[in-house]
Amino acid sequence: MRDQARDGALRLLAAVEDGATLDEAAPLTEGLSPADRARARRLAREVLRRIDRADALLTPFLARRPRPQIMRILRLATVEMLALDEAPHGAVNAAVTLTRALGGKGQAASGMVNAVLRKVAASDQVWAALPPQRLPDWLRKPVSAAWGEAVTRAIEAAHEAGAPLDLTPRGETPGEALPTGSHRLPAGTQVSALPGYAAGDWWVQDAAAAMAVRLLDPKPGERIADLCAAPGGKTLQLAAAGAEVTALDISPSRLGRVAENLARCGLAAELVAGDALDWRPPQPMDAVLLDAPCSATGTIRRHPELPLIRDGAGLAELTELQAHMIDHALSILKPGGRMVYATCSLLPAEGEDQLTAALARHPGLTVLPPQAAGIGPDWTTAQGALRLRPDMWPERGGMDGFFIVCLRKSAEQT
Ligand SMILES: C[S@@+](CC[C@H](N)C(=O)[O-])C[C@H]1O[C@@H](n2cnc3c(N)ncnc32)[C@H](O)[C@@H]1O
Known part of the structure; x- marks a missing residue:
């Protein structure tokens, strides 16, 4: 056979x-x-x-x-x-x-x-x-320049080990509770067979990805724009916190997945299919989540083909788009409002360097230091952002690579 x-x-x-x-x-x-x-x-x-x-x-x-x-x-x-x-x-x-x-x-x-x-x-x-598979040079060089050879090797080992299944809880949720609030199950667990899936008691989301909304700390009734929303893990977190969410995505088909996920979880958000750079709300928003399009190099544990099929081409266009999106996100935010910028990337060009440049372009913009539960002692950067890497939490099975920063717009700005 x-x-x-x-x-x-x-x-x-x-x-x-x-x-x-x-x-x-x-x-x-x-x-x-x-x-x-x-x-x-x-x-x-x-x-x-x-x-x-x-x-x-x-x-x-x-x-x-x-x-x-x-x-x-x-x-x-x-x-x-x-x-x-x-x-x-x-x-x-x-x-x-x-x-x-x-x-x-x-x-x-x-x-x-x-x-x-x-x-x-x-x-x-x-x-x-034999050592674990090396990152390709276009990725290895900036990673090793940022964190050194030992961390780079630990990231490569984490990529080989793969990723467990993380859930963001809303109701009763299976799995081991992690210090940051996510729940973890072994890799290969069949999602739809777990209790609470159909009832929307939880949704699948890497523990690192879940930190973006935890840093934004949404409050009930706040008007929050989720500018790059699909497939919607962060939209669900915002809506579950009681915020009035407008979820945008440029891809109508991907936005359909946000709608399905909201329906499964019994949550609501206004859905807008379109380019975030063209969208302006009728009044400035209380908060904005910008989970920007990026190289996705933080997700290699789940997408091991990425280093083989990408060569770093297009990175300059991506970082330019990210900078435009940051500027636009700040322009639709009320004075004193909060914005989280996040990328699932291992590249400082899409994280730390974007923050440095944004602070230089926007005098009065300040970084709000991360306050959420369970943040490890070595996760916060000198600028007050979260730098999460696959080699962190090695004893628990790692996490995706993410850069996350919560910014406050100056109260004086118009
Ligand atoms: C990193 S993913 C977002 C993941 C999502 N926040 C979540 O938690 O499930 C980036 C998303 O940005 C969307 N996107 C890319 N360019 C965009 C643009 N100019 N305006 C709005 N959405 C855009 C993509 O379609 C993609 O769904």
């Missing part, structure tokens, strides 16, 4: 090599059962987290580099055996079957695949000594 999940994983890996995200590649596994589809995606993610490590182990066993399809099969079996505790005979047999299914060239290569993977199966000590 064909191994549908492994076959699906190989198709996903091929699509990522062609530059697709795993979300974009998802239709390639549409014909699979839900369980096989989920397993295919999990296998693909686990391989993407360890391609360099698998290649470093495999290369000495290969007389010459095989064709891409065969290399993907070798990587998958290597990761299954050495990182996912799959029994060698099952992983090797599956790899040989998948190789044979490639036709004539596969038939010819199946003996080599079998022999190489038997050596791989006996290489657990070599595997354990």
